[in-house]
Amino acid sequence: MISSIKEVDKSFSTSLSKDNECYEAVTAALDAGYRHIDTAELYQNEKEIGRALKEKMDAGMKREEVFVVSKLWNTRHHPDDVLPACQKSLDDLGLEYLDLYLMHHPFPWARGDNLLPINADGKAEHSDIHFMDTWKEMEKLVDAGLVKAIGVSNFNISQMEEVLTNGRIKPAVNQVESHPYVTCNRMLEFCTEKGVVMTAYCPLGAPGDLKDHGLAVLEDPELKKIAEKHGKTPAQVCLRWQVQRGVVVIPKSLRAARMVENSQIFDFELSAGDVETINNLNRDGRVYKWEWSKDHPQWPFNEKF
Numbered sequence: 001m002i003s004s005i006k007e008v009d010k011s012f013s014t015s016l017s018k019d020n021e022c023y024e025a026v027t028a029a030l031d032a033g034y035r036h037i038d039t040a041e042l043y044q045n046e047k048e049i050g051r052a053l054k055e056k057m058d059a060g061m062k063r064e065e066v067f068v069v070s071k072l073w074n075t076r077h078h079p080d081d082v083l084p085a086c087q088k089s090l091d092d093l094g095l096e097y098l099d100l101y102l103m104h105h106p107f108p109w110a111r112g113d114n115l116l117p118i119n120a121d122g123k124a125e126h127s128d129i130h131f132m133d134t135w136k137e138m139e140k141l142v143d144a145g146l147v148k149a150i151g152v153s154n155f156n157i158s159q160m161e162e163v164l165t166n167g168r169i170k171p172a173v174n175q176v177e178s179h180p181y182v183t184c185n186r187m188l189e190f191c192t193e194k195g196v197v198m199t200a201y202c203p204l205g206a207p208g209d210l211k212d213h214g215l216a217v218l219e220d221p222e223l224k225k226i227a228e229k230h231g232k233t234p235a236q237v238c239l240r241w242q243v244q245r246g247v248v249v250i251p252k253s254l255r256a257a258r259m260v261e262n263s264q265i266f267d268f269e270l271s272a273g274d275v276e277t278i279n280n281l282n283r284d285g286r287v288y289k290w291e292w293s294k295d296h297p298q299w300p301f302n303e304k305f
């Protein structure tokens, strides 16, 4: 239920991390017992993940023991591009099926292999495809057996309603940014009522990118007090809080010791008071606002969730 992988760097440069970094991180995560791997075409690491998975499967791990998630990127929303994009992720990962395939965002970008069609004025080049037309193609991936389940990411409640009302297959998951500074309590309530799983990305508030976003979640004094009381770290408290309220968490770390730390969250329980304190830290403080698409009608963050 927890993933640990490398993500594209904050500046979205194509020179990602050092060779083998993701392969080594995923190998260490699998060794530490992680079985949920979250990736995406955007992260450009699917081949490295595939290599790590193959080695473990050659050594006896069964395909069904691991839960692999990938995402359809914004430049692949055109109905003709959905199947090839999914097939490319499968080929790179060396898998016959994905456990879950998510639409990365509700807003579509200009079609093509430039994954970041951003103008000099800092605006994304959009296309006019509606996410429901993309969703209908994703449903066909389930029919074809290429993916076990489909879901969405960065969708607000109105957009979720639209997919639930007009889709043939219910989204299994909405993956949204969530940590103590953006609790997404309304989204969680909505997902719980509709039987959709909420997954929290940036569950630690992406401390590695702190210089860019300034949200020092793990330094929060209230969070530190709760952590001290339980003999745990602020990171463990962030993860425990989510798991305790039924949210799936996908923290990332390249360090084996932190992977172990982040998995040691099942031997303590937060009190109702702790939970209330954490919920009250909410300030709609997002790391990822995708402001390149702020003027797109489907930019999800005009609605609070």
Ligand SMILES: NC(=O)c1ccc[n+]([C@@H]2O[C@H](COP(=O)([O-])OP(=O)(O)OC[C@H]3O[C@@H](n4cnc5c(N)ncnc54)[C@H](OP(=O)(O)O)[C@@H]3O)[C@@H](O)[C@H]2O)c1
Residues within 6 Å of the ligand: 003, 004, 005, 006, 007, 038, 039, 104, 153, 154, 175, 176, 200, 201, 202, 203, 204, 205, 206, 207, 208, 209, 218, 233, 235, 236, 250, 251, 252, 253, 254, 255, 258, 259, 261, 262, 288
């Ligand atoms: N759907 C989307 O639009 C979307 C957007 C962003 C991310 N995601 C997914 O969510 C995953 C996690 O998000 P994220 O990486 O942005 O944020 P995150 O998991 O909140 O933070 C990762 C950072 O935390 C550090 N870290 C990990 N464990 C720690 C600990 N116990 N104590 C202190 N620092 C710790 C890591 O550094 P070290 O590596 O040095 O340990 C890394 O810099 C991504 O890998 C990706 O799969 C999805």
